[in-house]
Amino acid sequence: MMDMEKLIARRTAGLKPSGIRRFFDIANEMENVISLGVGEPDFKTPYAVRRAAMDNLQRGKTAYSANAGLMPLRKSIAAYMSRSFSLDYDPKSEIIVTVGGSEGIDLCIRAFVDPGDEVLVPEPSFVAYAPIVTLACGVPVPIPTLQEDDFRLTAAQLEAAITPKTKVLVLPFPNNPTGAVMRREHLEEIAEVLRRHDIVVLSDEIYAELTYNGRHVSIAEIDGMKERTIIVNGFSKSFAMTGWRLGFLTGPAPAIKQMLKIHQYALMCAPTTSQYAAIEALDHCEENIAQMRAEYNLRRRFVVDAFNRLGLSTFEPEGAFYIFPCIKSTGLSSEEFCEKLLYSQRVAVVPGNAFGDSGEGFVRVSYSYSVNHLTEAVRRIGCFLEELKQS
Amino acid sequence: MDQILQVLSGNARMDLDKMAVMLDMPAEEIQKKIQEYEQAGVIRGYKPLLDYDKIDTELVEAIIEVRVSPQRDFGFEEIARIISEYNEVSSVYLMSGGYDLHLRVVGKTFKDIALFVAQRLAVLDGVLSTATHFVLSRYKDWGIILGENGIDERRNISI
Known part of the structure; x- marks a missing residue:
């Protein structure tokens, strides 16, 4: 019999499955588990947005859209980028509507990376960057961000990591899992380095709307950076639309033209119903976003304080909906901590090393849950830490 | 609307210390404000929402x-x-x-x-x-x- 496994491409077979899987397979089988593990909003998509989808289905709007997305949606995206970040993009040639932010990341990396090209990936960060680079035959180069730098990428770190082979810098802020943000002054320092090199910035701004102390600043707003930057954004986190699978890319026309070819061959277009819904989201739901952000902010302060009180030193995140407490004081590794916590108190959190080696010694806690849920989880973790002390 | 009133509108039984953390304000200050609202008749009472x-x-x-x-x-x-x-x-x-x-x-x-x-x-x-x-x-x-x-x-x- 033919051995199918032997035929799998080596770079695919060599990909590590996400470190979280094994762990959550256990958690999903257990009873009475309190999870702080999910990476999606606990809010439902605003009803007006769901309604817009239903209305368009009702009217039979079920065909493919243009490859780059419905023109009215691209216009709404252009208007949003302009009013939120003072960035002007041409809906005709500088925007692609993608299947989630993830596809945007894939398009950008595949469009720019030749075999052997290096892609700089600040870590800890979203788990998809490095595998996508590997599949494109590129070389992911992790840059560990540090708690003492508030998990920001520094100009010195960037400078040191750049080689003649460097092609792309992934800029994942606001950051999953740390919650770190890069403010204007930090971006200025990075831009100073980047302007001296021919490197594309893939700025993953999927959490842009979930920024708590002042508005999100995009690196494309910094002098000389728009021409070097591809922005990935989307509807999943800001509009609580994860299951709709809708994101977008903005960038210079020559790059968009190339990425559109990949998108066209791989996916044809993003789901049309989701696109109609997204127009409603962008044009009429600013108030809903503000409400969700305000609610996340209350929970954020609550969990940061609660974890610090428990004795787990927790950096104050300024974006996304995660905290990243340091668990080194327990003497356990990230995975041991998570596994013991799950078996002992039935609380599921994500080991920090799932987001890169530099995440070792930390765990990711999502606060995309009600205050009552969070309060109970904190209580259980408190019991767990007491147990550890006594053993 | 004031943030304190917003939080209380969501949950009038919210613990004062928890509120202090969530709003990044001293608990005493929140308590004082709530008392002022009660005295001024802005807050007219607290009731359970019964089904x-x-x-x-x-x-x-x-x-x-x-x-x-x-x-x-x-x-x-x-x-x-x-x-x-x-x-x-x-x-x-x-x-x-x-x-x-x-x-x-x-x-x-x-x-x-x-x-x-x-x-x-x-x-x-x-x-x-x-x-x-x-x-x-x-x-x-x-x-x-x-x-x-x-x-x-x-x-x-x-x-």
Whole structure:
């Protein structure tokens, strides 16, 4: 019999499955588990947005859209980028509507990376960057961000990591899992380095709307950076639309033209119903976003304080909906901590090393849950830490 | 609206220390502000939001539309005050549109409410007519969708 496994491409077979899987397979089988593990909003998509989808289905709007997305949606995206970040993009040639932010990341990396090209990936960060680079035959180069730098990428770190082979810098802020943000002054320092090199910035701004102390600043707003930057954004986190699978890319026309070819061959277009819904989201739901952000902010302060009180030193995140407490004081590794916590108190959190080696010694806690849920989880973790002390 | 009022509007029983952390304000300051709101009558009280359909008690609620003739010098004030005095009446609003006063009235039985309307409300000087609408079922109250509690359908898939 033919051995199918032997035929799998080596770079695919060599990909590590996400470190979280094994762990959550256990958690999903257990009873009475309190999870702080999910990476999606606990809010439902605003009803007006769901309604817009239903209305368009009702009217039979079920065909493919243009490859780059419905023109009215691209216009709404252009208007949003302009009013939120003072960035002007041409809906005709500088925007692609993608299947989630993830596809945007894939398009950008595949469009720019030749075999052997290096892609700089600040870590800890979203788990998809490095595998996508590997599949494109590129070389992911992790840059560990540090708690003492508030998990920001520094100009010195960037400078040191750049080689003649460097092609792309992934800029994942606001950051999953740390919650770190890069403010204007930090971006200025990075831009100073980047302007001296021919490197594309893939700025993953999927959490842009979930920024708590002042508005999100995009690196494309910094002098000389728009021409070097591809922005990935989307509807999943800001509009609580994860299951709709809708994101977008903005960038210079020559790059968009190339990425559109990949998108066209791989996916044809993003789901049309989701696109109609997204127009409603962008044009009429600013108030809903503000409400969700305000609610996340209350929970954020609550969990940061609660974890610090428990004795787990927790950096104050300024974006996304995660905290990243340091668990080194327990003497356990990230995975041991998570596994013991799950078996002992039935609380599921994500080991920090799932987001890169530099995440070792930390765990990711999502606060995309009600205050009552969070309060109970904190209580259980408190019991767990007491147990550890006594053993 | 002030953040303290917003948080209390979501959960009036929110623990003071928790609120202090969530709003990044000293607990004493929050307490002082709440007292000021209470004294100024901005906060008029705290009540549980009960789902009456789940309580084993007889209770009937009706919305009553009332048309009245406003009085010289007093307008609608006088008659609205008189109606507000009845314990059966839980709210009284002056309305624009086809009628004048909108009442919510609570009783144990339909008959209670019928008698209230016939004997106490319709007979008041200035009341021209009433229209009584009984509440049959509640789907949403105080911004909360009633019925079964929602379950969290999110799986630990996304990372």
